[in-house]
Amino acid sequence: MKILITEFMEVRFVEVLKINFDVTVDHDLSANSNELKKIISKFDALIVRNKTQVKKEVLEKATNLKFIGRLGVGLDNIDTDYCKSNNIFVQPATGMNADSVAEYVINTSLSLLKNLPLMHQETSIGNWPRTSIASKELQGKTIGLLGFGLIAKKVSILAKVFNAKIIAYDPFIDSSVGNKFDVKLLDIKEIFQLADIISIHLPLNVNTKNLLNYEVFKKMLKQPIIINSSRGSIINEEDLLRAYDEKLITGFALDVYDNEPVQKNFLNSIKSNTNCILTPHIAGVTEESNTRVSEFIANSVKEFFKL
Ligand SMILES: NC(=O)c1ccc[n+]([C@@H]2O[C@H](COP(=O)([O-])OP(=O)(O)OC[C@H]3O[C@@H](n4cnc5c(N)ncnc54)[C@H](O)[C@@H]3O)[C@@H](O)[C@H]2O)c1
Numbered sequence: 001m002k003i004l005i006t007e008f009m010e011v012r013f014v015e016v017l018k019i020n021f022d023v024t025v026d027h028d029l030s031a032n033s034n035e036l037k038k039i040i041s042k043f044d045a046l047i048v049r050n051k052t053q054v055k056k057e058v059l060e061k062a063t064n065l066k067f068i069g070r071l072g073v074g075l076d077n078i079d080t081d082y083c084k085s086n087n088i089f090v091q092p093a094t095g096m097n098a099d100s101v102a103e104y105v106i107n108t109s110l111s112l113l114k115n116l117p118l119m120h121q122e123t124s125i126g127n128w129p130r131t132s133i134a135s136k137e138l139q140g141k142t143i144g145l146l147g148f149g150l151i152a153k154k155v156s157i158l159a160k161v162f163n164a165k166i167i168a169y170d171p172f173i174d175s176s177v178g179n180k181f182d183v184k185l186l187d188i189k190e191i192f193q194l195a196d197i198i199s200i201h202l203p204l205n206v207n208t209k210n211l212l213n214y215e216v217f218k219k220m221l222k223q224p225i226i227i228n229s230s231r232g233s234i235i236n237e238e239d240l241l242r243a244y245d246e247k248l249i250t251g252f253a254l255d256v257y258d259n260e261p262v263q264k265n266f267l268n269s270i271k272s273n274t275n276c277i278l279t280p281h282i283a284g285v286t287e288e289s290n291t292r293v294s295e296f297i298a299n300s301v302k303e304f305f306k307l
Contacts, residue, residue: 001305002042002064006030007049009071010294017298020307021045037061045301047071050281051260054078059086067304069297072097072284073150074231076204091300095150096292097284101229102154104283105199106162108253110138111277112225113197115251118275138162142222144195146211147230148173148183152201156181167191192219197227204231212236217243225251229283232257237266244274251275255283 002022005014006029017023024043029036030051037058040046045067048054054068059082068078070092083090111117113136122129141164145152148170156166160182168178169188178185191198198220202208212226213236226249228235237258243249253276257266260281270276 001044001307003045003047003301004029004040004043005047006036006052007047007071008290009047009297010290012291013294013298017301020302020305033058040065044305045069047297047301048077050074050077052077056082059083059088062088067091067301069093069301071293071297074203076231089304091297091304093293093296096296097286097289098151098154100286100289101151101283102158103286104229104255104279105151105155105227106138106158108227108277109143109159109197109199109225112227112251112253112275113138113141115275117251117277118273121273138164140164141196142167142194143197143199144168144191144224145183145199145201146170146188146191147201147203148178148181148185149201151229152199153181155199155201156183164197167194189219192216193221195220195224196222197225199227200230200234202230202234204233208234210234210236212240214239214242217248220248223247223250225249225253227253229253229255232260238269241269244276245271253277253279255279256281 003017005023005025007027014023014025033053040058040062041064044064046065047069049071054077056079059079065088068083068088068090073092073094075090075092078090080090115133115135118133119129139162143159143164143166145155145166145168148168152168159166166183167186168183169186169191175185211234217239240252244252
């Protein structure tokens, strides 16, 4: 059995796989679909993160492929419909990085409420903005979660410790799920009206693409902080900056972007005195989660091939 790994997996678990499989590790293939197409027919299993585009044109060449392991959870880089109709099993590492993302949301909520990006910038150039830049507490604030799946639930548990109030929008789950977590499930308009912090925990699809756009930012009544650790393109990036300039929102944290790595023209359009935190799609990537994700996928491949 041959396995191809195109993105980072903890070495310890690559070695575990080598006991039972013929393993090829080639990270360059994650950005080279043409090369991937040329060699994919040799492999029985493929292990990727979110960079490798496993679309129809690659899968059509993958005549021996039976298993795709995703070292993470979003499946938007994989043509899952094609896999389903061609008997290729797709295994995401569901839940294995949810704690990392939830911590990221709490971290960025606190940092942006306290204006830490601006405090740091000013202090480090010799200014002393002790009273000129405002700082707020998370205690008593309302966090609006868009989507109330695995990660959002973990955010709600952590946020309770800070005595924040949690509301969520997720029409696909029953209100009893909200009750269990002491989270009120509301209409999306109410989230825009009530939330001091809006954190996105949705999949990217035709219904969620461009969900937060200028018209929607205008409906936000409490100048919220916006956090996106889910998928780029759910927020319209140009509209986000416009909303910040017009003080419709008071800060934002982005871990995911329309294009990744984030494009220079977007970065250039962010003014230097913006209360924002930009990170390179690492909300779910910690040393601990990498271990969990890698171990989970290594075990899943072995179980799948009954080894
Ligand atoms: N930045 C990172 O490193 C990182 C790490 C892990 C996950 N993610 C992303 O975070 C997001 C959430 O992950 P999760 O594991 O919590 O997913 P999940 O599937 O557990 O939860 C998603 C929730 O969104 C709801 N939903 C779907 N469409 C909706 C819509 N149109 N309106 C409202 N609700 C809708 C679903 O009912 C579900 O409860 C995903 O996009 C995932 O790819 C990012």
